[in-house]
Amino acid sequence: MPEKDAFDIERAMVLLREEVKDLPKAALFDLYDQGYTSLFEQLIACMISVRTYDEVTVPTSLRLFQKARTPEEMLLLSVEEIDTAIQDSTFHEGKARQIRAIAETIVKEHGGQLPCDFDTLLSFKGIGPKCANLALGIACQQMRIGVDIHVHRVTNRWGYVQARTPEKTMLMLEEKLPEQYRVEINRLLVPFGKHICKGLSPLCSQCTLLFMCQQVGVTHHR
CATH class of the missing domain: 1.10.340.30 (Hypothetical protein; domain 2)
Known part of the structure; x- marks a missing residue:
């Protein structure tokens, strides 16, 4: 397996916007x-x-x-x-x-x-x-992070954070995620997590973030 690029949240957000633009909205x-x-x-x-x-x-x-x-x-x-x-x-x-x-x-x-x-x-x-x-x-346009199961799963799968629960993921993202992405990350990762980075058998072969996603915990994918 080729070595992965380091995960880059700036690049990830650009790619995610393109990935989900035609998917149903959160x-x-x-x-x-x-x-x-x-x-x-x-x-x-x-x-x-x-x-x-x-x-x-x-x-x-x-x-x-x-x-x-x-x-x-x-x-x-x-x-x-x-x-x-x-x-x-x-x-x-x-x-x-x-x-x-x-x-x-x-x-x-x-x-x-x-x-x-x-x-x-x-x-x-x-x-x-x-x-x-x-x-x-x-x-209210406050820079707050809404962590649901999709945000929790995907950000941990990326290797961007390492947390066992959505609550702990929220705390880690509050420390690490650039403020301008705090609201948008939920808007992007809900459709991305539902349709591409699925809980079971994610569609890794179709994902434009694969080159830097660490695929933490992924044992089977398509």
């Missing part, structure tokens, strides 16, 4: 491009996306947003109405209760305006660091 970025740009919409869409495929997340979020796009509008819906709108999402009953509770807190404690504040988002039941970072990065 759900939250897709919704943003469709005009669902508020922090509330991005946060709710991210909650809907938990344990749910992007192909389900986008139409499910759109169905809910047709009924309510602001915290005030969401409070006009019952938990049952929210649940019906998001029923294709995994764990939809619990998410429906949490969505309405978040809307109520925003209206009562923040005057209906959700602040671009990490601790505030993290205080909501059902919202973890991944969703808080993603929503703040996309809606």
